[in-house]
Amino acid sequence: MQTFKLIVNGEQREVSADPSTPLLWVLREDLKMTGTKYGCGIASCGACTVHLGGVPTRSCVVPVLLVGSRPIITIEAISNDPVGRVVQDAWVSEDVVQCGYCQSGQIMSAVALLKAMPKPTDKDIEDSMGGNLCRCGTYVRIRQAIKTAARQLG
Amino acid sequence: MKRLGLVVFPSVLLLSVASVKTTSRKQDSTPARESPSATSGGLAAWQEIYSVMSYPRCINCHTASDYPQQGDDRHRHLFNVVRGPEGKGVPALQCATCHQSANADSARVPGAPDWHLAPLSIKWQDANDNILPSVAVCKTVSDPKKNGGLDGAALVKHHQTELVKWAWKPGFRSDGTARSVPPINYEQFMAATRTWVQAGMPCPE
Numbered sequence: 001m002q003t004f005k006l007i008v009n010g011e012q013r014e015v016s017a018d019p020s021t022p023l024l025w026v027l028r029e030d031l032k033m034t035g036t037k038y039g040c041g042i043a044s045c046g047a048c049t050v051h052l053g054g055v056p057t058r059s060c061v062v063p064v065l066l067v068g069s070r071p072i073i074t075i076e077a078i079s080n081d082p083v084g085r086v087v088q089d090a091w092v093s094e095d096v097v098q099c100g101y102c103q104s105g106q107i108m109s110a111v112a113l114l115k116a117m118p119k120p121t122d123k124d125i126e127d128s129m130g131g132n133l134c135r136c137g138t139y140v141r142i143r144q145a146i147k148t149a150a151r152q153l154g
Numbered sequence: 155m156k157r158l159g160l161v162v163f164p165s166v167l168l169l170s171v172a173s174v175k176t177t178s179r180k181q182d183s184t185p186a187r188e189s190p191s192a193t194s195g196g197l198a199a200w201q202e203i204y205s206v207m208s209y210p211r212c213i214n215c216h217t218a219s220d221y222p223q224q225g226d227d228r229h230r231h232l233f234n235v236v237r238g239p240e241g242k243g244v245p246a247l248q249c250a251t252c253h254q255s256a257n258a259d260s261a262r263v264p265g266a267p268d269w270h271l272a273p274l275s276i277k278w279q280d281a282n283d284n285i286l287p288s289v290a291v292c293k294t295v296s297d298p299k300k301n302g303g304l305d306g307a308a309l310v311k312h313h314q315t316e317l318v319k320w321a322w323k324p325g326f327r328s329d330g331t332a333r334s335v336p337p338i339n340y341e342q343f344m345a346a347t348r349t350w351v352q353a354g355m356p357c358p359e
Contacts, residue, residue: 042263042328043252043258055248056247058251061252061254063256109247113245115245127234127236130233130234131235131246132246
């Protein structure tokens with residue numbers, strides 16, 4: 001076990017964990033922040049996406065040892081971000097969610113996309129969101145919500 | 155079989171070197187003219203380098219396409235991962251979204267610092283996914299206009315980066331078996347690189 005100082009959603013948090021523990025489990029088990037979901041555990045579904053140093057990152061494959069000083073933003077704080085707030089509102093207005101399990105990861109990826117690319121085309125959306133799977137098949141509504149958010153961020 | 159082939163190959167190459175015309179790039183860091191024996195040694199060293207560069211796991215990031223490949227069969231990277239403008243993916247699906255600075259052994263996701271695709275100018279396959287022949291790869295690697303402006307000394311340094319070294323410590327496949335490694339070890343690869351650079355980076359024709 002080792003002690004790690006993490007910056008999570010703007011706050012410094014201290015956790016004691018095995019260095020190989022994936023960040024996802026530190027967030028969920030140690031910090032009790034369960035908005036970030038476990039889907040596959042092998043970076044194949046995107047449900048566990050957080051922003052690590054500003055990069056959308058699959059937290060299930062990042063050993064806590066490798067986090068370092070990079071700030072972590074999770075779904076719990078994304079509404080504090082101007083783009084994040086608009087994206088969440090668009091998710092509601094477009095009624096995107098069905099079961100909802102993948103949606104925190106979808107939103108984290110969508111926010112990263114819109115921050116870097118304010119007016120994404122359909123292809124931009126497909127390229128960027130391709131690693132976020134939704135077993136309910138809400139892809140059409142996700143794309144629409146991203147376009148709605150883009151318009152509102154205009 | 156690959157290892158056996160490599161052991162045999164240099165001796166075959168050496169027999170043919172005498173009749174091979176060579177092209178040697180003249181650069182600040184490389185001698186202007188080399189002796190025939192140095193050139194022969196350089197050509198033999200190049201073939202060892204090529205045995206690594208033409209290895210599937212190396213070509214996977216030196217593609218001629220707008221996407222990376224994966225595995226020994228060089229299949230298209232899952233999730234429709236695309237190259238992006240800088241070879242590092244696109245905003246919400248960057249290389250760094252999954253590939254960290256080290257292998258994630260718990261999830262079998264490979265990683266090394268600065269994980270990215272080589273520029274299209276340094277592709278080692280053709281548009282039909284065929285591996286380019288030795289001469290074509292050699293001319294690309296030794297041409298600063300295509301290789302990102304690297305001279306001999308810079309090429310040696312490039313081969314010392316953690317991303318290149320990753321080829322010899324690639325971790326495990328998703329089924330738990332070890333990923334394959336190039337046919338020569340890293341020390342042999344670096345020795346061949348230095349020999350080739352010192353010989354003026356000659357290329358077979």
